[in-house]
Amino acid sequence: MSEELFKAMAQSIIDGDSEEADRLARLAIEQGIDPLEAINKGFVVGVNHVGNEFSCGNAFLPELVMAGEAMKAAVAALEPEMARRGTAREVLGKVVLATIHGDIHDIGKTLVGTMLSAAGFQVFDLGVDVPVETIVQKAREVGADIVGVSALLTTTMVRQRDVVEALDDLGMRPKVKIMVGGAPVTREWVQEIGADGYSEDAIGAVQVARRLVSDARATSAA
Ligand code: B1M
Numbered sequence: 001m002s003e004e005l006f007k008a009m010a011q012s013i014i015d016g017d018s019e020e021a022d023r024l025a026r027l028a029i030e031q032g033i034d035p036l037e038a039i040n041k042g043f044v045v046g047v048n049h050v051g052n053e054f055s056c057g058n059a060f061l062p063e064l065v066m067a068g069e070a071m072k073a074a075v076a077a078l079e080p081e082m083a084r085r086g087t088a089r090e091v092l093g094k095v096v097l098a099t100i101h102g103d104i105h106d107i108g109k110t111l112v113g114t115m116l117s118a119a120g121f122q123v124f125d126l127g128v129d130v131p132v133e134t135i136v137q138k139a140r141e142v143g144a145d146i147v148g149v150s151a152l153l154t155t156t157m158v159r160q161r162d163v164v165e166a167l168d169d170l171g172m173r174p175k176v177k178i179m180v181g182g183a184p185v186t187r188e189w190v191q192e193i194g195a196d197g198y199s200e201d202a203i204g205a206v207q208v209a210r211r212l213v214s215d216a217r218a219t220s221a222a
Helices: 002-014 018-030 035-056 061-085 107-119 132-142 159-169 187-193 202-221
Strands: 094-099 122-125 146-150 177-181 197-199
Touching (some): 002 035, 018 035, 061 107, 107 146, 107 202, 146 159, 197 202
Parallel strands (some): 094 122
């Protein structure tokens, strides 16, 4: 039963049908399906398909845009349920989160923010296309434990390094930890730029954030 629903979810994204994606997301909640399972086994399968078709030249920008809109509609419908399922209520730490300058992909970043909030982090989501200076200023203003930088393009991923360098130059590290993510980001890239953590998905991002906060507290206590 769920398998059919997951297939329909993927198809709604491929069709760029936001209304259907929203309907199926709400149906999943009614049926007690874990919202993250709906995203990963259903909607993401569709968006990855469209992404692959776009890379091969079989799909074009309008299809990519419509798939993105449908994906956002699905995630927006599932978000309240994801937040409701979060159990930890104490504030685990402060996270300043952004998609880096030049990049307007926000679906994955928003998902990461939702999961971090649900887990008990206080998240300051600065949105998309955010300059390095704005990220750094906000981190200073709120006393962030973690700065999270998302990038979906190989051309914008390089700016994650600028955030690392800016926080280094201002002497804000190692107290402030840096987590990076996004489809092109790899473990090797994280090591190369000297960031503190990385995750391939939103659930992993919560685990990494927990570890980084406990490392930061251990550093300050030493
Ligand atoms: Co864009 N796009 N896009 N796009 N788009 C990609 C990224 C691309 C891989 C498609 C392709 O060619 N196969 C390609 C990049 C190629 C490259 O750089 N190597 C691409 C391109 C080329 C472009 C444009 C340049 C197209 C053009 O204009 N010619 C343009 C760039 C615009 C810009 O940013 N300046 C563009 C535009 C768009 C849309 C606006 C149409 C739309 C975005 C809508 C939106 O976000 N509001 C869009 C979409 C939808 C995609 C794909 C199809 C899907 C992205 C997505 O939402 N995935 C994408 C192909 C793909 O990735 N399959 C593609 C679902 C989401 C849940 O996953 O974002 O990976 P993801 O997030 C995951 C993890 O990465 C991780 O956790 C998330 C949840 O599991 N994660 C983090 C993400 N951030 C994290 C941060 C963390 C930790 C983990 O810590 C801080």
